[in-house]
Amino acid sequence: MKRARIIYNPTSGRELFKKELPNVLERFEKAGYETSVHATTATGDATEAARVAVEREFDVVVAAGGDGTINEVINGIAERDNRPKLGIIPVGTTNDFARAISIPRNIHKAVDIILSDNIRALDIGRVNDQYFMNIAGGGKLTELSYEVPSKLKTVLGQLAYYLKGIEMLPSLRPTKVKIEYDGEFFEDEIMLFLVANTNSVGGFEKLAPAASMEDGLFDLLILRKANLAEFVRIASLALRGAHLEDERIFYTRAKRIIVHTEEKMQLNVDGEFGGLLPGDFTNLRQHIEYFVPIEFEKYNEKEDS
Numbered sequence: 066m067k068r069a070r071i072i073y074n075p076t077s078g079r080e081l082f083k084k085e086l087p088n089v090l091e092r093f094e095k096a097g098y099e100t101s102v103h104a105t106t107a108t109g110d111a112t113e114a115a116r117v118a119v120e121r122e123f124d125v126v127v128a129a130g131g132d133g134t135i136n137e138v139i140n141g142i143a144e145r146d147n148r149p150k151l152g153i154i155p156v157g158t159t160n161d162f163a164r165a166i167s168i169p170r171n172i173h174k175a176v177d178i179i180l181s182d183n184i185r186a187l188d189i190g191r192v193n194d195q196y197f198m199n200i201a202g203g204g205k206l207t208e209l210s211y212e213v214p215s216k217l218k219t220v221l222g223q224l225a226y227y228l229k230g231i232e233m234l235p236s237l238r239p240t241k242v243k244i245e246y247d248g249e250f251f252e253d254e255i256m257l258f259l260v261a262n263t264n265s266v267g268g269f270e271k272l273a274p275a276a277s278m279e280d281g282l283f284d285l286l287i288l289r290k291a292n293l294a295e296f297v298r299i300a301s302l303a304l305r306g307a308h309l310e311d312e313r314i315f316y317t318r319a320k321r322i323i324v325h326t327e328e329k330m331q332l333n334v335d336g337e338f339g340g341l342l343p344g345d346f347t348n349l350r351q352h353i354e355y356f357v358p359i360e361f362e363k364y365n366e367k368e369d370s
């Protein structure tokens with residue numbers, strides 16, 4: 066019998082998952098799974114719970130929560146050889162990763178996808194000793210997400226980030242960086258750099274339009290020093306995926322990226338504080354097996370050709 070461990074964050078998003086849990090469990094049981102549940106209690110707990118699930122040799126781990134919960138679960142399984150398959154039930158405030166792999170926010174539709182057993186092995190990133198599935202980066206702007214109080218996020222959702230972003234715009238300062246990517250070098254003053262694994266981040270659904278999650282490459286996006294007017298122009302271009310041609314943007318794809326800064330710069334890993342730079346980024350090709358909808362396959366094949 067297949068065994069699934071459901072790791073869920075009871076505080077995620079609008080806290081809807083718990084009510085649905087008995088129905089979700091019943092559906093897994095009916096589909097032939099022996100199921101058990103872990104409700105996370107604090108930051109880091111999902112990582113520990115996922116580690117334990119690997120030790121107990123679960124076939125499947127289901128992460129029910131937002132991007133934070135998925136990131137923690139991935140950090141619990143990524144280092145291990147016998148990695149379980151990963152199911153996603155997106156019930157968070159930010160569900161960028163679920164959107165990137167075409168998983169709907171409806172709990173039961175997300176369960177349908179897991180139970181339909183369609184698997185795809187996708188890339189993840191590692192920076193220093195942390196793993197990420199969406200994006201990592203640095204620069205003043207990326208410090209947003211942990212400045213937004215979680216209460217505000219629960220009430221306002223995505224809007225909370227935009228409000229905070231507008232408030233921070235005037236305080237953006239450039240930083241001098243040296244970035245090595247697959248043996249080549251970039252050196253300049255920048256506003257921010259992003260190392261993307263998926264194409265959809267923080268409401269910008271076309272930030273890295275060509276990003277594939279199966280090619281073992283990151284999309285590296287750098288915004289050079291820009292004034293407020295340039296910044297607003299590029300942000301509005303980015304909303305429709307038309308920013309890559311802009312002269313203030315440097316864009317390339319690479320498997321390994323090393324970032325050094327002269328001043329202290331914080332690293333953001335999947336929306337959370339990830340320590341200070343320098344950062345040594347490696348793309349781990351097709352490292353995690355996920356349950357994905359058939360539509361995702363079609364989409365990715367179209368992208369590949």
Ligand SMILES: Nc1ncnc2c1ncn2[C@@H]1O[C@H](COP(=O)(O)OP(=O)(O)OP(=O)(O)O)[C@@H](O)[C@H]1O
Nearest residue numbers: 077078105106107108130131132133134157158159
């Ligand atoms: N019981 C808990 N109480 C408080 N925080 C928790 C609990 N369980 C997990 N967490 C933390 O909450 C963080 C955010 O969770 P998650 O991403 O699942 O939800 P979210 O609603 O999208 O939240 P956010 O938008 O704040 O990132 C997780 O990274 C985890 O560290």
